[in-house]
Amino acid sequence: MRTHIKAQCAALAVLAFATVTTQAAETLSVVTFGGAFEAAAKKAWFDPFTQSTGVTFSTESYDGGLAKLSAMEQAKNTTWDLMDLESNDAITACDEGLLKKIDKNSLGKTSDFIPGSITDCAVASMVWSTVYAYDTSKLKTAPATVNDFFDLQKFPGKRGLRKSPKVAMEWALIADGVDPKDVYKVLGTPVGVDRAFKKLDTIKKNIVWWESGAQAPQLLADGAVVMVQAYNGRIDDAVKRDQKPFKAVWDGQLYDFEWWGIPAGAKHADTAAKFIVSQAQPKASADLSKYIAYAPPRKDAIPLVDKQRLADLPTAPDNFKRAVQVNASFWADNADAINKRFQAWLTQ
Template identity: 75%
Template sequence: MKTNISLFRTTVAACALGLFAAAAAHAADTISVVTFGGAYEAAAKKAWFEPFTAKTGNQFATESYDGGLAKLQAMEQAKNPTWDLIDLETNDAITACDEGLIAKFDRASLGSTSDFLPGSLSDCAVAAMVWSTVYAYDTSKLKTAPSSINDFFDLKKFPGKRGMRKSPKVAMEWALIADGVAPKDVYKTLGTPAGVDRAFKKLDTIKPSIVWWEAGAQAPQLLADGAVVMTQAYNGRIDDAVHKDKKPFKIVWDAQVYDYEWWAVVSGAKHADAAQKFIVSASTPQAYADLSKYIAYAPPRKNAIALIDKARLNDLPTAPENFKRPLQIDATFWADNADAINKRFQNWLTQ
């Protein structure tokens, strides 16, 4: 009888140890995440990754990219996803959801969502922040301060190179606004062959002076190196250079093109459960407010605003002083037209 009791106790202990080991192994899952890198990834680590690791034991293996779905589509075709969590621009989030490249997201896991900004939740993704594409200049190198998007295209008044992301997105919108199209009419115009022609014709006026960049971190570096006098950039990257690197850069907010950034779980991800739990953790009002401490991106939840230092609010894209003539990117337009316009853009680059 004692032998049986002893054996029973040993078996129970072994089972408990096994369950503990399994739980520990699960808690130690490493989430593979792809982001836009640079200052944003550094901020995400401080605001979100490190607190989540401290709470759950889950580590993060990070990889940088500059958007697009080609690699994600290749993973789906091979049925071998190596990413768990992906950082997406809006039009890519729409397309990825439609193509089944990212998993459906359980909104109920977020609790109450009444304070999320309109359009900041989708079937497959949750907005991580609000960011803007702006342009910036070095105040120590320009005697006259540019103040509008027209100045970006004015090589006579402001001679010198311009940095631009190697993409038709935003470049096309800016070209039309600088050519006299009201922000509210940009996509109506761009949705016509004549509108596309008009945008490229305006871009032709500065094409020889453009220095193209492909990663967000390159924009402030081009400015710092003096390779350009103005550069298109993500607002958070310029703010980071100003506050952390003490660069004499200034943002021109006119015609800022703002958008949401999104978190999504890759379909078939090996650590899908941990990735979803991370998104929930990073989507609380406090977590959104914490991100703004490290980079000037705005929260997509109203309840986060009260948690952000008032002085910091002035650095965000949505601050009233910065939000006088904005344009919200039409993600549906780009989801529908990106392939055709990008093909023409690539041809234009070689002409």
């Protein structure tokens, strides 16, 4: 009998070891926008999750959009388990059945989250912002408004812009006199779209386009532009890590949530869901700001952020005075039409 029991125990031990080994060998394939955010996410979220679960991460960078995800889903060969998504892509992907539904109950007290930061298919990972920045060692007069970005007489030189109509269109209207709170009301009309493109025409010959977020601070560092549109975290990273003399201009910042979503065909969907729950806890949510200047989407995480660090975040009171929240629904509904015109405008 004892021999039989010992044999059973040995078998169970082997099974337990095999289970742990399998879990340790599991790898989540994550696609992000790369650069400083991915590096910060690794320190704040990926590494701690690996330490507590044994699950490792394989990361891939992309520039957004849903074309590749859609193709993988149609081919029933989805290689991604977790996606870093912009708001309009998160909405569209959910509507098109490209993402799994989120179990909101697994997140705990949802009222602790900033309103709008949890959807049917995605959970906000942080609050980020698009600003513009300049090199303080090269400009004697400091630009302070969106209008200055468009003022080639007062501030001659090249401007760096993401090769996308989003943010560029909003800024063009603000620089043309539209109150930030009315931007989408105006942009939602044919006249407003014409007005935005007309304002962009005034700086078109001076625009240097970028497509990857890492290119923005590099353009500034190289002296290729005198001002550059950039993600606030990229500029903060260049200042803190690389000691660059850059300064962000917060006037007219367009802030938004960033999202985690799980592809419908993800092979490790359950583990990806567990990661999202882990990352969404107050301390983990706040920890990201240690490494990059993005704000937590949980209200109860704010007190856990270092007070000095709060000043660098998009939601800091002094930075938030003329902020505009990206209207994800507007872009989800109008992106195709505006992008088509934008591509045509680029060639004119």
